[in-house]
Amino acid sequence: MSTTTTLRGVGIGLGVAQGPVARMAAPLPAPADAPSTLGPDAETARVQEAIGVVARELEARGAQAGGSARDVLEAQAMMAEDPTLEAEVATRITAGKTAEFAVYDAFASFRDQLTAVGGYLGERAADLDDVAQRVIARLRGVAAPGVPEPGHPYVLVATDLAPADTALLDLDQVLALVTSEGGPTSHTAILAREKGIVAVVGTAGALDLADGDTVIVDAAAGVITVSPSEDERAAAQRRADARSAAASAPLTPGALADGTAVPLLANLGSPDGAAEAVALGAEGVGLFRTEFLFLSSNTAPTVAQQRTSYEKLFRAFAGKKVVVRVLDAGADKPLPFLNDAHEENPALGLRGLRALRASEDILREQLTALAEANAAAAADGEAADLWVMAPMVATVEETEYFVALAREYDVKTAGVMVEVPSAALLADRVLAQADFASIGTNDLTQYTLAADRLLGSVASFQDPWHPAVLRLIQSVGAAGAALGKPVGICGEAAADPLLAVVLVGLGATSLSMAPTALADVRQSLLSHSLDDARRVAEAALAANDAATARAAARAAAS
Known part of the structure; x- marks a missing residue:
């Protein structure tokens, strides 16, 4: 592109950045379906070596990246060595295929199966493509497609990013x-928030950008300005400096x-992010x-193992509120010790509190473990203000069940997540x-709009700005105000600086988000009074769709 134009x-977040474009490398071409000249034993050995190297590399990247990226990359490593995939590859090699084609064809078949299942497993399909590319690259002795290295700072443009690429982006260069592709709750968006990267996702026309094009990336407005004028570049730099x-x-x-x-709180996936x-x-x-304590094991962690991690967290936040969500897993994240039964629609299946009740x-x-950990911290004067909540609560009866059970363990503050309409x-x-x-808000949006939040084909529906979602949030906020009960937001919506104002206007009493989003949200809140927030919220509620609600709120807030 050579003429000034804009993409949306x-x-x-609120960031703005500018620089030359560098595009993500294209995927490796599919291997030809040619007969093997090496024989099954040699091809099998090649596959085993390549898969082992790729799995260890993904684990190493995860350990280096930490946070939610570590969980995703460890899951990818496990996927690479999945016994079902191994059997599928072996079947093709026995039939005379090359290692490259066997991996390509077996992974593609497995990917299609995961896509058909949907939910958490459906989302893993994109990760599977990345694993296959890495294994095939190893077999060919070439570098795996990935993040470019032009030798200077750049704006990275891609269809989407694999978790392995996003996890280790060089923030001095990108x-x-x-x-x-992608939406506000995609892995790319979540990791961009976690790392504080200026990002615009789901950008129509992004792939028309060419290497070397100069662009301004304005996350606050969701706009890419291509070939900007000197005045536009200077204005963007002033905003970045401010x-x-x-x-x-x-x-x-x-x-x-x-x-x-x-109160502005943090979403954390392990105690390591506390500092x-x-x-x-x-x-x-x-x-x-x-x-994090459960997903990487074939057996449930012991009380002692859990207590050690929880105590570390409580001591880090001594005297401060710590809201712990009990295990949110089930058929959409199969655990052999909880529920690994196949379900046609796992997003609507035995997950969250439902799964825990079945394995009480x-x-x-x-x-x-939670009660013992906080008691141990309290003995040293380092107790946190422990709140415990249950995920995927759909009924009043489930609420009564969980609160009563929590009371048995001297949990003084027991609550529920509102994710189901x-x-x-x-x-x-x-x-x-x-x-x-x-x-x-991630799951509440999913269930309100009947759009799987992990399925790219319906990503456009997965927008917490939709007035239907905002109305439900308003009803919870009103109930909390009437009963004097706190209502927090812990979904990705809280990290959107303008939406944070709307959420407070709808009755939210606290906001929790990725720590890197705290500064932008703090700045945004300080620009509005409570009356302002309510007025901006009403403007968003009056809209008919998410895009109009966002625009109406922006106009009302300015």
Whole structure:
């Protein structure tokens, strides 16, 4: 592109950056279906060596990256060595295929099966493509397609990024990220927030950009300006400088312009991220995901193993609120010790609290470990303000069940996640039983719009700005206000600086997000009073679709 033009997508955060484009390398061409000249034994040995090297490389990248990237990459490594895939590859090699074609064809077949299943497993299909490319590249003795290295800072443009690529981006070289696919809750968007990368995803026309094109990436507006004028570039630089200055300003508690407190909390996937979260201004933890203890094992962790991790977290946030979500797994994330039965539609199956009720001993052990960990920290004067919540609560009866069970273990503050529309519609009755509610906007959007949040073909529906989702959030906020119960937001929506204002206007009393999003959200809240937030929220509610709601809120906030 050589003339000034603009492209639009979904911005992640408030950042702005500019620089030359460097495009992601194209995938390797498919291997030809030619007969092997080496024989089955030699081809099998080649495959085993290549898969082993790729799996170990993915594990090493995960260990280096940490955070949610580690979980994704470890899952990819396990996928590479899946026994079912190994058997599929072996069948093709026995039939006389080359190692390259056997891997290509077997992985493609398995990918199609995962796509058909949908849900968590469907989302893994894209990761499977990346694993296959890496194995085939190893077999061919060439570099795997990946992030370019032009030798200077650049704006990375891609269809989308594999987790292995996103995890180890050189932030000294990658100025911004632009993808043609993905939505606000895609892996790329989540990892961009986690790393603080300026990003615009789901950008129509992104793949028309050429290497060397100069662009301004404006995440706040969700706009890419191609071949900008000198004035536009200077204005973008002033904004970037102002944002840097704001980020380095002294940390203050989250609040609106009129002094209304809005605690800003961190979403964490393991205790390892605690120090960084505190350094970035987290006032506590609004969502501690406990799955990291369970997903990499064939057996449930012991009470002692869990207690060690929880105690580390509580000590890091001594005296501060820490909201722990009990295990959120089930048929969409099969665990052999919980529920690995095949389900036609796992997103609507035995997951979250449903799965835990079916294996109550696991839930009881988790509550035991949490209580013991905080008691141990309290003995040294380092206890956290422990709140515990259940995922995927759909009914008042489920709320009563979980709160009663938590009380048996002396959990003083027991709540529920509102991710299912039924819980939002009955929020007054749910909150009559629970001490608090935390809205998981990712799943709430998925179930409200009937759009699998991990399925790229319906990514356009997965937008928490949709007025239907906002109405449900408003109903929970109103119930919380009427009953004097806290209502937090712990989904990705809380990390959107403008949407954060809307959420407060709808009744949210705290916001939890990836720690790198805290500075932008803090700055955004300080620009609006509570009356402003309510007015901006009403403007968004009056819209008929997500895009119009976002535009209406932006106009009302300016």
